[in-house]
Amino acid sequence: MSRVEHASRSSRVGVALAGFGLAALAMAPLWADRATLRLLAEMFTYVALASLWNLLAGYAGLVSVGQQAFVGLGGYLLFALGIQFGVPPLAAVLVAGPVAALVSIPVALLIFRLRGAYFAIGTWVMAEVFRLMASQIAALGGGSGISLPASLVLAMAPTRQWRELEIYWLALALAVAVLVAIFVLLRSRHGLALTAVRDNELAAQSSGIDVRRLKFAVYVLTAFGTAMIGALIFLMKLRISPDTAFSVNDWTAFVIFIVVIGGIGRIEGPIIGTIVFFLLRQTLADLGSLYLMMMGTVAIAVMLAAPKGIWGLIVERLGWQMLPLQRRLVLEPSGKARAR
Amino acid sequence: MAPLLALDNISKRFGAVVVADGISLALNAGEALGIIGPNGAGKTTLFAIAAGALAPDAGRVLFAGEDITGLSPDRRCRKGLARAFQIPQPFVGMTVFENVVVAAAFGAGEPEAAVYDRAADLLDRCGLADKANRSAGGLTLLDRKRLELARALATKPRVLLLDEVAGGLTEHECHALVELIKDVRASGVSIVWIEHIVHALLASIDRLLVLHGGRFIAAGEPREVIRSSQVAEIYMGIAADG
Numbered sequence A: 001m002s003r004v005e006h007a008s009r010s011s012r013v014g015v016a017l018a019g020f021g022l023a024a025l026a027m028a029p030l031w032a033d034r035a036t037l038r039l040l041a042e043m044f045t046y047v048a049l050a051s052l053w054n055l056l057a058g059y060a061g062l063v064s065v066g067q068q069a070f071v072g073l074g075g076y077l078l079f080a081l082g083i084q085f086g087v088p089p090l091a092a093v094l095v096a097g098p099v100a101a102l103v104s105i106p107v108a109l110l111i112f113r114l115r116g117a118y119f120a121i122g123t124w125v126m127a128e129v130f131r132l133m134a135s136q137i138a139a140l141g142g143g144s145g146i147s148l149p150a151s152l153v154l155a156m157a158p159t160r161q162w163r164e165l166e167i168y169w170l171a172l173a174l175a176v177a178v179l180v181a182i183f184v185l186l187r188s189r190h191g192l193a194l195t196a197v198r199d200n201e202l203a204a205q206s207s208g209i210d211v212r213r214l215k216f217a218v219y220v221l222t223a224f225g226t227a228m229i230g231a232l233i234f235l236m237k238l239r240i241s242p243d244t245a246f247s248v249n250d251w252t253a254f255v256i257f258i259v260v261i262g263g264i265g266r267i268e269g270p271i272i273g274t275i276v277f278f279l280l281r282q283t284l285a286d287l288g289s290l291y292l293m294m295m296g297t298v299a300i301a302v303m304l305a306a307p308k309g310i311w312g313l314i315v316e317r318l319g320w321q322m323l324p325l326q327r328r329l330v331l332e333p334s335g336k337a338r339a340r
Numbered sequence B: 001m002a003p004l005l006a007l008d009n010i011s012k013r014f015g016a017v018v019v020a021d022g023i024s025l026a027l028n029a030g031e032a033l034g035i036i037g038p039n040g041a042g043k044t045t046l047f048a049i050a051a052g053a054l055a056p057d058a059g060r061v062l063f064a065g066e067d068i069t070g071l072s073p074d075r076r077c078r079k080g081l082a083r084a085f086q087i088p089q090p091f092v093g094m095t096v097f098e099n100v101v102v103a104a105a106f107g108a109g110e111p112e113a114a115v116y117d118r119a120a121d122l123l124d125r126c127g128l129a130d131k132a133n134r135s136a137g138g139l140t141l142l143d144r145k146r147l148e149l150a151r152a153l154a155t156k157p158r159v160l161l162l163d164e165v166a167g168g169l170t171e172h173e174c175h176a177l178v179e180l181i182k183d184v185r186a187s188g189v190s191i192v193w194i195e196h197i198v199h200a201l202l203a204s205i206d207r208l209l210v211l212h213g214g215r216f217i218a219a220g221e222p223r224e225v226i227r228s229s230q231v232a233e234i235y236m237g238i239a240a241d242g
Ligand SMILES: Nc1ncnc2c1ncn2[C@@H]1O[C@H](COP(=O)(O)OP(=O)(O)O)[C@@H](O)[C@H]1O
Pocket: B014, B017, B019, B037, B038, B039, B040, B041, B042, B043, B044, B045, B046
């Protein structure tokens, strides 16, 4: 019997480190102040958004510049469900996922007719359509936006401190859920197909992989995750408007920056990218709009020096994998093949 | 009985260049066909049309009597039509073993864990056993060609399209390849093989076709075709031009 092994020494270290880091983050309320917790929660949302975009663009080859459509949809669902039906915010965050997945199906049917750059433009146009529709809903503040009613916010927890902790842990839980879901997906049979599509679409198709169906499924799944994160983001902000909800800058440009810097087509990339992005933002934010230009310069420098991003460079040079995704064939002494 | 694979009056042009001008071809079950022709004759294009990567301007592709002209490449692969590309197309970010596992699992429609043995065995037969856990992106051209063959075989094909898999092999390697292809044939796979290495072809095929100017200009018993004056003329012509 062939035996296949997934783990390598670096991935065992990686998993141990990830477990340690996760424990430290879960206990962050013990060692971090309010501002740090808020910053960490924001980082978690970016790790999740970037991981989802990485799945979409890095693996499935669907370069969308319109994922803000689903961030905004999730955000508006939170407000609509709360204001119209009194749905508690935490429940609304969970409902946003399946609703967005349903909405994404007709959207996909439409934009999947487009290829390459036209697909990218199509996703952006869809997001603009979503933004215009949101600005027409008078009950949700129209073009100027609306705040989450205090009654809903106050009902979340007995004290403000508890509410903030609740949101912090929710952000951590959602980010971890997104990462674990992507990991499980990539480890599965579908992940094998998705990795093949990432590397060579032509060969994937002629090896029997239904590339179109796979892309469709990835698009719907990403919409699911992105909208949940969107709802969470606007639960943290407590206020929503069409311009903030469907911001191409905040929910797509920064996300692409993170993925490209960290390493596209690698599950570890978005985590590294988010850390770099926030380090830059925290140190350069005082420079005002100059900071965006600095970010651009960094992006170009990384793309020139390491086209596969920071993690891609590490993999190339050191052969590390943080997570046990590879399938290694183990040869038995008898000469009989086993795969681990 | 209907041929296993048939091209029926296929035409294809790129701009003003006509690469296929009403080409028909029939591959019977158990048969091995060879195709030769000068560079740019349209041999690879014909494979692309058969495998579904390219749509013909006119004509039909039939598999076991069924019209598959509109089917996607993955559907054709799962029906049993496998293609080894002239320019190898490895999954560069995966290991050699994973490359073959992908084709074995999806091309043959089997659960992943059920194909490990077969994948390992194929790597062995294609001379890649010791490189199973290497990244496919780091392989030499020769090993990429071997991987191309292993991956095509992993899909459990009924028809195997081989596009210049022998180029660049040493005499010894070429002999091993011919043995492997005979083996594959003996297991019931029908083959169409495009190849410039004529002696490798002659050792393995039943029928030889010569593609030139968008049509088959000669077809028949391989040795006779090679000797025929028309073929000699084309190749001589090329030799004389060069
Ligand atoms: N996608 C394409 N677009 C335009 N021209 C092409 C394309 N593919 C092949 N050709 C042209 O068609 C001709 C046949 O190419 P090909 O089928 O690769 O020939 P062969 O495999 O016999 O060497 C060549 O002149 C080539 O330049």
